[in-house]
Amino acid sequence: MPTAFPPDAVTQGIPMKKLIAVFAVSAAFVAPAVAQDAPAKEWTGEGAFNAGITQGNTKTSDLGAALKIKHAAGQWAQSGELAADYGKTNGVETKNRFFGAGQVDRIIDEKWSAYGRVSAEHDEFSGFENRYFIGVGAAYHAIASDTTDWVIQGGPGYKIDETRARTVPPATFIPAATEESIGAQLASQFKHKLNDKVSFSNDTDVLYSDTSTQVRNVIALTVDLMGNLQARASYDIRYETDPPAGFKSTDTSTRLSLVYKIN
Numbered sequence: 001m002p003t004a005f006p007p008d009a010v011t012q013g014i015p016m017k018k019l020i021a022v023f024a025v026s027a028a029f030v031a032p033a034v035a036q037d038a039p040a041k042e043w044t045g046e047g048a049f050n051a052g053i054t055q056g057n058t059k060t061s062d063l064g065a066a067l068k069i070k071h072a073a074g075q076w077a078q079s080g081e082l083a084a085d086y087g088k089t090n091g092v093e094t095k096n097r098f099f100g101a102g103q104v105d106r107i108i109d110e111k112w113s114a115y116g117r118v119s120a121e122h123d124e125f126s127g128f129e130n131r132y133f134i135g136v137g138a139a140y141h142a143i144a145s146d147t148t149d150w151v152i153q154g155g156p157g158y159k160i161d162e163t164r165a166r167t168v169p170p171a172t173f174i175p176a177a178t179e180e181s182i183g184a185q186l187a188s189q190f191k192h193k194l195n196d197k198v199s200f201s202n203d204t205d206v207l208y209s210d211t212s213t214q215v216r217n218v219i220a221l222t223v224d225l226m227g228n229l230q231a232r233a234s235y236d237i238r239y240e241t242d243p244p245a246g247f248k249s250t251d252t253s254t255r256l257s258l259v260y261k262i263n
Contacts, residue, residue: 045069045079045262048232056238056251057125062087062095064255069262077105077113096124105139113139115153117185126251127244129176131214132160133207135185147193159183159209168246183209197224212242222259230259 050064064085071078080102087095101119108114114136121131137155144150158180165176186206193199199222207214220234236253243249 043069043071043262046230046259047262048257048259050232050234050255050257057127057248061089062253072107075107077107079103079105094125097126098122110144111141113141115139115155117157126240127163127166127247129162129164130160131162131207133183133185134158135183137185148191150188150190152188154184154186156182156184159207159211161209161212163244166244166246174245179211181209181211183207198222212240215239215241228261228263230261232257232259 045068047068048064048066050066051062062085064083066081066083068081069079081100083097083099085095085097087093099119099121101117103115103117105113105115115138116134116136118134119132122129123131135155135157137153137157139151139153142150142152159182161179161181163174163177163179165174167173184207186208188202188204190203191199191201201220201222202217203220204215204217206216216236216238218234218236220232222230222232224230232255234253234255234257236255238251240247240249
């Protein structure tokens with residue numbers, strides 16, 4: 001198990017011009033929102049460090065870090081997410097994944113908002129070199145109470161999947177390829193407070209296209225420790241409808257995380 005992330009562990013293999021393009025689009029979304037004169041609310045979100053066991057395409061012990069943050073001002077809200085996972089088995093790298101996403105919401109009323117979203121993912125061990133998505137949609141706040149919060153969102157977008165060159169046994173060489181398609185993003189974010197100290201969450205995210213669809217579901221139990229510090233146990237399932245030849249369709253991760261809440 002590594003004790004630190006190598007400097008290039010989560011960015012190796014991602015074309016820099018595409019990362020710049022993704023975050024330039026994010027900045028274009030965010031700029032008009034930040035310029036609003038309405039009083040700003042406090043930043044909210046969380047930072048997490050985790051350790052876990054993954055089974056599927058790899059069997060490995062791993063370390064990870066994640067950051068989720070949100071800011072609201074007037075009728076605009078901006079949110080971002082960064083996550084990195086890295087692992088080794090018997091001294092050999094077996095996990096190297098980076099994910100980043102940015103979203104801007106235009107709040108319409110207490111229930112509805114419209115949004116624009118971009119995301120980028122790089123995974124050394126999934127068969128897909130890089131994956132990108134840019135889209136728009138609508139979000140509906142289904143439940144907003146003192147104990148329960150549930151948001152559903154979805155809309156169309158443009159999806160790019162880049163597969164890496166590989167050799168499939170016994171000796172079939174498959175060259176690298178890029179698939180571009182019209183797709184859609186659907187998501188559900190559910191959180192319920194079981195009591196003053198413990199909360200349950202269930203987040204589902206789907207990126208659909210006719211070439212390949214990604215489904216991710218994360219179930220978590222979070223316990224307040226002291227102040228803004230929390231402990232979390234989670235179970236993460238990733239499913240791919242059409243993985244590249246030689247790769248499994250399902251990965252699962254069981255994690256324990258130390259979380260710092262920003263509020």
